Amino acid sequence: MHPFMQRNDIFEGLRDGTPIALGYFAVAFSLGIIAGGAGLTAVAGFVSSFFTRASAGEYGVYTLMAASAPYTEIVVMCLVTNLRYMLMGAALSQKIAPDTSRLHRLLMACCITDEVFGISIAHRGYTPPAYTYSAALISTVFWASGCAAGIVAGGMLPVSVVSALSVALYGMFLAIVMPPSRRDGNVLLAVTASFLTSGLCAVAPLVREWSAGTRTIVLTIVLSTLVAWLRPIDVDADGDA
Amino acid sequence: METRDIVICIALAVVTTNLIRVLPVVLIRGHIRHRFIRSFLYYVPYVTLSVMTFPSIVETTVSPLSGLVAFAAGVVAAWRGLGLFPVAALCCVIVYVMDFLLTLL
Known part of the structure; x- marks a missing residue:
């Protein structure tokens, strides 16, 4: 076999x-x-x-x-x-x-x-x-x-x-992002910045008109680029980091 | 949306999502070395999930307040290491109870 x-x-x-x-x-x-x-x-x-x-x-x-x-x-x-x-x-x-x-x-x-x-x-x-x-x-x-x-x-x-x-999904998302935030200060920074800017974008003039989907796409690209630039990860470490 | 649009959207989602899964296995032989790309890919999931969670969690509940409390409780519970299912269940229970209590006021 x-x-x-x-x-x-x-x-x-x-x-x-x-x-x-x-x-x-x-x-x-x-x-x-x-x-x-x-x-x-x-x-x-x-x-x-x-x-x-x-x-x-x-x-x-x-x-x-x-x-x-x-x-x-x-x-x-x-x-x-x-x-x-x-x-x-x-x-x-x-x-x-x-x-x-x-x-x-x-x-x-x-x-x-x-x-x-x-x-x-x-x-x-x-x-x-x-x-x-x-x-x-x-x-x-x-x-x-x-x-x-x-x-x-x-x-x-x-x-x-x-x-x-309908909040079950959000609870699951939180359970995925919070434990790594506790271990890695840079992830905590990324997550906190995401919550804040996302909340801001939902109420700020002009960007308030964006759908939740558009907000997700734009903020993911912008914030991930910023954090990757400001806090690059250690590439010498092997594994999936 | 018409049925035809729904079918096209689903087909696009299925093809795109599975292509993403399969591409690295086919294309990447060694490890990705570029520091910025590695860092970008590393942060993307956390940013996406966080942006999707807030403020949508506050917008989907009957009362925004119950969504906010569920969000805070979910953050604390997940921080303390509760698993996927317990955190999701906790958020549901909080919203259900709070929405009920708030209608009594």
Whole structure:
């Protein structure tokens, strides 16, 4: 049997992917409420979430769609919000056994989400493709189902419940950015500056007219450039920093 | 949006997002050495997620105040190392309870 078909790897991937899947369902539900607002049907939401698998990226795209933004903005939004996957892809490429076929390299890269990347990188030694596939499969099924459920139920739930559930996504974003902020003062600077300028842009004259999507694209490029220029990271350090 | 536009938007999102995932594995053989590019890529996710969170979290709730409190509580809880799901759940509960209490006033 070829190494990437080991039953053990499949089992481990499903085991480690299950808690991720449960969290995804809840968060995707709140994403589904937003997707429903943008006019997506449950089937469209399922397909879109199944193949995109990007919380911030999808959120950005659905808010743009709700604002009937041009196609170019959709593409730019995907590029900006998912730039981190490029870094993760680069890091993951170092964890794939050298004799792995190109097809498996491509498929493994397609599995990347923050969490699936996290457990794939944490796997000891080279990461077997089957491990990443099974973790990605179970979490993706829950992610897509959660989004579809949010679209269906979002319209039926009382406003108070929808309002409460819609902040789940933001809670997840906070849980991603705060721990690194605590470890790295430069990240804390970037995060704090983001909160402040973003809040400012929402009320300041002229820029107040921007949609949330446009604000995200412009501020991400401007602030990341500024912080990268003022506080460059240490490139001699190996690893994913 | 019309159905055709929705399908095109979804297709663009799927293709772009997966191209980003796949490109480095195909193109990059070694490590990226350029200091500015590495630094830029390093900060991008944190800035994007932060900008998306605030002030949108305050704008989506029934009362802006409950969104603000959920934001503050989420920041503190995440700072203290609570995971993705607990922080998300905490924010939801706070908004639900506060929105309810504020309507009583």
